[in-house]
Amino acid sequence: MSPEDEVRTISLRFYAALTRMANGDAKPMAAVWSQGAMVTALHPIGGRQVGWDAVRASFEQVARLASGGKVELHQQRIHIAGELACETGVEQGQITLADQRVAIEHRVTNLYQREGDGWKMIHHHTDISPAMLAVLDSLPHS
Template identity: 45%
Template sequence: MAIKQAEDGVRAASDGFYDALTRMANGNAQPMSACWSHGDDVTTMHPIGGREVGWDEVEGSWRAVADVAEGGEVRPSDRLVRVFGDTAYELVTENASMSLGGERIDGAYRATNVYRFDDGEWRMVHHHTDLDTEFVEILQHLND
């Protein structure tokens, strides 16, 4: 696969992920499923802290946030994509705003996304975003 074609494929996968992330920020985590590889090797490190390993944990983390999220939008900016064979990474700034349990949160987060070319499509295998203590505190308060 030519590098330009691969980079375009990764950008399209990224667009799908950020569309799914916006939908999650509005209470619907279901679209995440199409963006991700579903293997035991997928991982996340969200702005809410912690680390999830394997599709079941990763999916559960998206659902947990979707359960309390509404009125949100996540827009990517300042993207950089690099492809190495069937693996790619993306450096991006996530510009996010949403309400979590009625409390508004806004921020710009540095993120790293890792993709793998699986069954003819680029799918996410890792998502890592800066930790946000305000985000963590809001979710802890909601769990009290």
């Protein structure tokens, strides 16, 4: 399999895991992410998570509120430079957050790194979603 095909495969696995998260189960994320201290995520709900523990916790937080979701990558572009791969595209789909349906259409940049057992995600960055933020802001704060 070519390196580009390997990156396409891990990308498909990431978007399958993202769809599972959008249906309340963040556990599959662990299989596609590198789990080091330097991984980062900038989600559509804002903030910046650094390190696997923070990234995992952010996906788990959304999963607790999510159901009925599906996320797919469109307009995929991949560039590989040695042990790093950059993927850009547009995430499209929908998610129900706290019983409110939200459309997803975000520009995205994903970075992958080749590790001993294959490619792993090391960075995920999307546009901010005003609709998702509005849902989260409407929730009671404890």
